[in-house]
Amino acid sequence: MITWGCQMNVYDSGRMADVLAPLGYQPTDAADGADMIILNTCHIRDKASEKVFSELGRLRVIQEAGATAGRRPILAVAGCVAQAEGAEILARAPFVDIVLGPQTYHRLPEMVARASRAAGAVIETDFPTEDKFDHLPEAAAPQGLTAFLTIQEGCDKFCSFCVVPYTRGAETSRSEATVIAEARRLVAQGSREITLLGQNVNAWHGLDDSGNPSSLGRLARKLAAIPGLDRIRYTTSHPRDMDDDLIRAHADVPQLMPFLHLPVQSGSDRILTAMNRKHTRDDYYRLVDRLRDARPDLALSSDFIVGHPGETEVDFEATMELIRRVEFASAFSFKYSPRPGTPASGAHSQIDEETKDRRLYALQDLLRQQQEAFNLSKEGETIEVLFTHPGRQPGQIGGRTPWLQPVHALGPESLIGHIVSVRIEKGRPNSLVATLNPEFAPA
Numbered sequence: 001m002i003t004w005g006c007q008m009n010v011y012d013s014g015r016m017a018d019v020l021a022p023l024g025y026q027p028t029d030a031a032d033g034a035d036m037i038i039l040n041t042c043h044i045r046d047k048a049s050e051k052v053f054s055e056l057g058r059l060r061v062i063q064e065a066g067a068t069a070g071r072r073p074i075l076a077v078a079g080c081v082a083q084a085e086g087a088e089i090l091a092r093a094p095f096v097d098i099v100l101g102p103q104t105y106h107r108l109p110e111m112v113a114r115a116s117r118a119a120g121a122v123i124e125t126d127f128p129t130e131d132k133f134d135h136l137p138e139a140a141a142p143q144g145l146t147a148f149l150t151i152q153e154g155c156d157k158f159c160s161f162c163v164v165p166y167t168r169g170a171e172t173s174r175s176e177a178t179v180i181a182e183a184r185r186l187v188a189q190g191s192r193e194i195t196l197l198g199q200n201v202n203a204w205h206g207l208d209d210s211g212n213p214s215s216l217g218r219l220a221r222k223l224a225a226i227p228g229l230d231r232i233r234y235t236t237s238h239p240r241d242m243d244d245d246l247i248r249a250h251a252d253v254p255q256l257m258p259f260l261h262l263p264v265q266s267g268s269d270r271i272l273t274a275m276n277r278k279h280t281r282d283d284y285y286r287l288v289d290r291l292r293d294a295r296p297d298l299a300l301s302s303d304f305i306v307g308h309p310g311e312t313e314v315d316f317e318a319t320m321e322l323i324r325r326v327e328f329a330s331a332f333s334f335k336y337s338p339r340p341g342t343p344a345s346g347a348h349s350q351i352d353e354e355t356k357d358r359r360l361y362a363l364q365d366l367l368r369q370q371q372e373a374f375n376l377s378k379e380g381e382t383i384e385v386l387f388t389h390p391g392r393q394p395g396q397i398g399g400r401t402p403w404l405q406p407v408h409a410l411g412p413e414s415l416i417g418h419i420v421s422v423r424i425e426k427g428r429p430n431s432l433v434a435t436l437n438p439e440f441a442p443a
């Protein structure tokens with residue numbers, strides 16, 4: 001399985017492995033010698049989807065080598081490019097056996113059976129009426145100390161630039177009971193941290209046991225009652241769906257980590273309107289203030305797009321001003337990339353590449369400074385770290401702070417799986433260096 005794109009694709013690849021396990025398939029890292037190769041793709045920006053056909057060229061060579069050895073692997077293209085391009089993939093890459101969109105993964109065994117009968121390629125890119133989550137197996141492979149759990153999919157917001165409403169379909173929420181049951185299973189399998197996923201995760205409104213729509217704040221409180229679930233995160237949130245109860249949950253629920261990815265995209269009201277984001281710059285400021293009132297140590301990250309059609313220097317400067325005012329602990333930023341079928345791609349006022357490059361450079365420079373300042377601000381503090389893996393150097397272990405900063409410390413591997421108070425000795429641009437504090441035993 002080769003997985004590109006967002007965390008939801010990572011989660012989906014895991015679920016595809018689960019649905020294939022009863023057929024005898026086991027995940028492997030090497031495409032060479034595999035019986036099946038699944039390329040799980042992303043359509044979000046031009047570069048992301050361009051990669052697909054060059055990767056397919058590489059996989060074709062592996063497929064042909066397998067065929068010569070009498071074991072031709074099945075080649076499947078999944079994910080958002082599969083959804084968006086469908087039959088076009090087979091036209092350009094006829095050696096592909098299966099093309100399947102994100103809502104059809106529960107049907108994968110049947111598609112494999114059809115493809116094995118060599119009756120031609122199989123395409124499944126409809127949005128099925130049945131809910132895939134009702135048809136995916138409950139028995140899932142353990143994910144380890146930190147796990148992803150998709151609770152919501154799709155999007156009804158139709159931002160001017162974005163393909164997600166087209167590739168993932170309409171917004172849907174899984175029920176509270178199925179989410180809690182899956183969280184319990186993950187914890188029983190050893191996960192101590194769960195990140196709830198959705199393209200619009202805070203729009204989640206899954207039905208509760210009485211059949212009424214619930215909300216993410218309520219879900220967070222219920223999940224926090226699961227013994228052994230120490231850390232809860234959720235991503236990605238839309239500013240519009242951040243309701244009072246969810247903000248209050250950040251004050252009341254200690255398991256809810258004080259780090260929130262809350263994409264704003266732009267600091268210019270004119271561009272926010274053109275983007276169809278349905279909130280203003282001041283709405284965002286007010287929201288950040290309320291979140292920080294609820295949880296004073298809350299740190300924020302965001303996504304930014306520079307060079308959306310119509311963006312002037314004044315608009316760009318407004319984005320820089322927003323960044324200076326909010327101060328982000330980390331962020332992702334992108335040059336606007338026209339996507340087929342989205343409203344902004346047809347706009348007349350496209351911005352030239354050179355201007356986009358210049359703006360992106362300036363913006364990333366400022367964000368980098370803020371990230372480094374945030375990391376440096378932790379020096380000398382005692383912080384709880386969930387250690388998850390051996391470090392790169394011998395004797396080192398690695399983990400994450402509540403703010404998702406990577407941390408390394410010298411310490412025994414027996415601490416992996418524990419939340420340990422450490423002293424932060426040094427803040428680096430992308431990570432922290434810590435020493436173990438002997439007074440604190442592992443929790």
Ligand code: SAH
Nearest residue numbers: 161162199236263303304334335336337339
């Ligand atoms: N649901 C999330 C975003 C999902 S896409 C939200 O509403 O914020 C992840 C990020 O990719 C977006 O936040 C945006 O910054 C970026 N992105 C999406 N479409 C893009 C495009 N056409 N060009 C450049 N960046 C894009």
Ligand code: SF4
Nearest residue numbers: 155157158159162164
């Ligand atoms: Fe895309 Fe906007 Fe939906 Fe986010 S809210 S997934 S950016 S359309």
Ligand code: F3S
Nearest residue numbers: 005006042043044080
């Ligand atoms: Fe990419 Fe689809 Fe995720 S377009 S970002 S894989 S929802």
